Amino acid sequence: MCVESDGCEIEGCGSLDEVRTLSGSMSPALKSNPDLHPCKPGQKFRAALLRCHSPAAAAGILSFGNVLNYMDRYTVVGVLLDIQRHYGVTDSGIGLLQTVFICSFMVAAPIFGYLGDRFNRKVILSCGIFFWSIVTLSSSFISKEYYWLFVLSRGLVGIGESSYSSISPTIIGDLFTSNSRTMMLSVFYLAIPLGSGLGYILGSSAKVAAGDWHWALRVSPVLGIIAGSLILVFVPEPKRGSIKTRTSWLCDMKALAKNRSYVFSSLASSAVSFATGAFGVWIPLYLARAQVVQKTAEVCTKAICSSTDSLIFGAITCVTGLLGVVIGAATTRLCRQKTERADPLVCAVSMLGSAIFICLIFVVAKKSIVGAYVCIFIGETLLFLNWAITADILMFVVIPTRRATAVAFQSFTSHLLGDAGSPYLIGLISDGLQQSYATSALWRFLSLGYALMLCPFIIVLGGMFFLATALFFLDDREKAEKQLNQMTRPPSSVKVTTT
Numbered sequence: 001m002c003v004e005s006d007g008c009e010i011e012g013c014g015s016l017d018e019v020r021t022l023s024g025s026m027s028p029a030l031k032s033n034p035d036l037h038p039c040k041p042g043q044k045f046r047a048a049l050l051r052c053h054s055p056a057a058a059a060g061i062l063s064f065g066n067v068l069n070y071m072d073r074y075t076v077v078g079v080l081l082d083i084q085r086h087y088g089v090t091d092s093g094i095g096l097l098q099t100v101f102i103c104s105f106m107v108a109a110p111i112f113g114y115l116g117d118r119f120n121r122k123v124i125l126s127c128g129i130f131f132w133s134i135v136t137l138s139s140s141f142i143s144k145e146y147y148w149l150f151v152l153s154r155g156l157v158g159i160g161e162s163s164y165s166s167i168s169p170t171i172i173g174d175l176f177t178s179n180s181r182t183m184m185l186s187v188f189y190l191a192i193p194l195g196s197g198l199g200y201i202l203g204s205s206a207k208v209a210a211g212d213w214h215w216a217l218r219v220s221p222v223l224g225i226i227a228g229s230l231i232l233v234f235v236p237e238p239k240r241g242s243i244k245t246r247t248s249w250l251c252d253m254k255a256l257a258k259n260r261s262y263v264f265s266s267l268a269s270s271a272v273s274f275a276t277g278a279f280g281v282w283i284p285l286y287l288a289r290a291q292v293v294q295k296t297a298e299v300c301t302k303a304i305c306s307s308t309d310s311l312i313f314g315a316i317t318c319v320t321g322l323l324g325v326v327i328g329a330a331t332t333r334l335c336r337q338k339t340e341r342a343d344p345l346v347c348a349v350s351m352l353g354s355a356i357f358i359c360l361i362f363v364v365a366k367k368s369i370v371g372a373y374v375c376i377f378i379g380e381t382l383l384f385l386n387w388a389i390t391a392d393i394l395m396f397v398v399i400p401t402r403r404a405t406a407v408a409f410q411s412f413t414s415h416l417l418g419d420a421g422s423p424y425l426i427g428l429i430s431d432g433l434q435q436s437y438a439t440s441a442l443w444r445f446l447s448l449g450y451a452l453m454l455c456p457f458i459i460v461l462g463g464m465f466f467l468a469t470a471l472f473f474l475d476d477r478e479k480a481e482k483q484l485n486q487m488t489r490p491p492s493s494v495k496v497t498t499t
Contacts, residue, residue, distance in 0.1 A: 004039070057155065057183045058235045062168045063191050065227040068162050070195030071202060072136055072220040075100070076154070077281055078203025078310045081288070082213040087147040091448070095427030099420055100151050103279050103360040106415035109166045113408020114249060116167035117401060122235045124163050126228040132160025133224030135319060140217035166408040173395045173403055181395060186329040186388040193321020193384050196280060200314025252402040256409065259479075260472040261344075261397045264465045266410040268347065269390055269416035271462025272383065275358070275455045278426045279380075279418020283361075284309040287372060289445040290365045291444035291495060316377055324384025332389055343393050344470035347386035351463035354382035355456040364447045386466070393469065397476040399484050426451045 037272045076097065077084065115124055139153035169188060203216035256262055287309045299320050328346065335342035355377035364371035391407075398406040428446075433447035 012190055029295050035080040039218070049385065055236075056184075058175060059172050059187065061227070061230045061235055062125075062172060063188045065125070065164060065231060066168065066188055066191035067195040067198065068129070068220055068227050069132075069164050069354075070192050071199040072132065072157065072224065073161065074196045074199025074280060074314075075203040075206075075220055076199075077284070078200040078314065079207050079213040079216045080281065081208065081285060083150075086146075086213070087150070089147060089257060090431055090497075091321075092424060093147075093427075093428040095281060095424040097151055097154050097423075098277065099424040101154040102277065102415045102420040104155040104426055105162045105165075106412045106420055108159045108162035108420025109408040109411040110405075110416070111164045111165065111408075112166040113405040116170060116404030116408070117252075118217050120237055121167045121171055121404070122231050122237055125167055125235075126232045128160045128163030129224050129228035129231070130160075132157045133228070136217055136224075136321040137221040140214045147263055151423050160214075162411070165411055166403055169307065169475055170403045171237075174400060178257045183329060185391050185395075186325045188384065189388040189391060190321060190325040192387055193317050193324065193380075196312040196317030197316070198320065200284070200310045200317065204310045204314070221322050223340035236349070249405070252405050253409075255402065256398070256489040259397055259476055261469050264404060264469040264472070265344065265347075265390055265393050266413045267417070268351070268386075268462045268465035269410060269414040270353070270468065271458050271465065272386065272390075273414040273419075274422045274458045275383065275462075278452060278455055280419075281423040282426055283376065284313045286445070286452065287313070287365065287369060289441070289448060290369060290372065292441045293366060293445045294369070312373065313376070317372065317380065320377055320380035321384050324381045325388055328385035328387070328389050331385070341470045341473050343389050343396070344466050344473050347389050347393075348463045348466035350385035351459055351466060354379050355459040355463070357382065358459065359453070359456045362453055365449065367447070393473070397473070397480050422455075426454070429454070448483070486497050 002398045080094060080097075083097070087093075112124065112128075135153055135156045138417050139150055142150045142153065165447075168292055169185065172188055173181060199220075203213075206219055207213040209215070210422040257387075328350070331340050332346050335346055339345065360375040361372050361379065364375060392407055395403065396408065429451035430448045433450060434444060
């Protein structure tokens with residue numbers, strides 16, 4: 001049975017149980033003692049709170065927070081056409097919204113990675129969620145004369161969300177090991193497509209229900225405050241492995257630069273970010289223009305534009321995200337029985353397959369919207385296979401005390417080379433093509449499609465980087481295990497390496 005510090009007995013605990021304290025440490029179970037007395041109601045409530053501090057509960061709360069992170073990010077994209085009309089900006093101007101968000105996100109990531117490896121992680125996470133929630137709510141009241149202020153607010157939101165994405169996976173990595181860690185990271189990264197899809201749905205639904213797109217930005221902040229509070233109360237601060245020594249930040253960076261699996265998987269992640277960033281912003285608008293070309297819809301001239309494409313794309317993103325993460329985890333577990341290089345190889349094959357179906361989107365969209373949605377469904381499913389697997393690769397080849405730094409710099413690299421510039425670049429190419437020829441509904445559709453054709457070529461390049469990761473994966477994993485063993489020995493016998 002479990003026993004509180006004042007000597008009362010907690011009901012519902014077996015004799016082999018342990019109690020997890022608020023700090024995340026574990027106290028051994030005590031056997032029944034005749035001197036113990038029943039717990040008072042307040043003590044039972046405290047005991048119930050202690051039982052909620054389980055690794056599974058912590059992973060669930062962190063996953064919920066990740067859903068909100070991405071839901072807030074894509075709520076704006078769900079009402080992008082309305083924002084464009086409200087502020088009167090061009091394609092490149094509207095693409096700047098996502099670019100500013102991602103730029104601030106990636107610049108802040110290394111800072112939070114450094115802090116996350118050295119200070120209380122759950123406090124940093126909660127403060128980040130509270131910050132972006134307040135900024136998002138405030139941005140919904142910016143008038144149409146101050147578009148620059150709206151762009152600035154998205155940059156501030158990126159800083160808040162960066163703290164969460166950089167640190168939260170490392171907590172899960174320290175709470176779980178082996179296949180259980182793969183499963184929990186799969187659940188955590190399932191939040192990316194789920195949250196993104198819900199962002200489209202929330203933005204479109206709130207806009208229609210309220211008759212004003214500004215209300216799309218007033219729902220996720222409330223949920224964000226709740227998530228931040230849950231993290232403070234229920235998520236433990238686990239030890240970063242069993243490390244008795246710590247390397248310097250400069251030593252960490254040198255080691256990561258020499259880690260070939262980490263470098264190549266980070267470059268592959270950049271390709272994924274490039275494609276998902278561009279698709280998330282432009283595909284709903286591309287399909288809306290396709291319907292105008294097919295004469296099944298008209299150019300929007302109303303105050304509130306149709307949200308059908310955003311809703312459908314959001315639903316597809318939710319479903320494909322679920323399928324992708326589940327199929328990815330199951331496929332990797334199966335393939336590990338055949339080869340130890342399964343993780344990067346599964347990612348490479350899924351990337352190359354995704355490129356084929358994404359190319360087909362732009363071939364069939366002019367004739368069939370349904371055909372385009374089918375290609376989007378298959379292409380996104382294959383693309384989403386590698387999110388959780390990429391995180392697991394990092395956990396295998398990087399030691400616990402530098403994982404937050406590694407996640408942060410992988411995030412920095414993937415955003416710098418990926419979705420920081422892809423939405424703006426696609427919009428810029430589209431604008432340039434429209435200016436070169438006579439503007440028409442057909443050419444507006446084609447110009448955006450030609451710009452988006454850059455994505456499948458980047459995805460193929462990402463597949464090549466995953467194949468390169470497979471070449472060095474086993475060696476880098478063995479080095480990480482060897483260094484971890486050295487660092488967990490008593491201080492007198494430790495000799496730290498930087499490879």
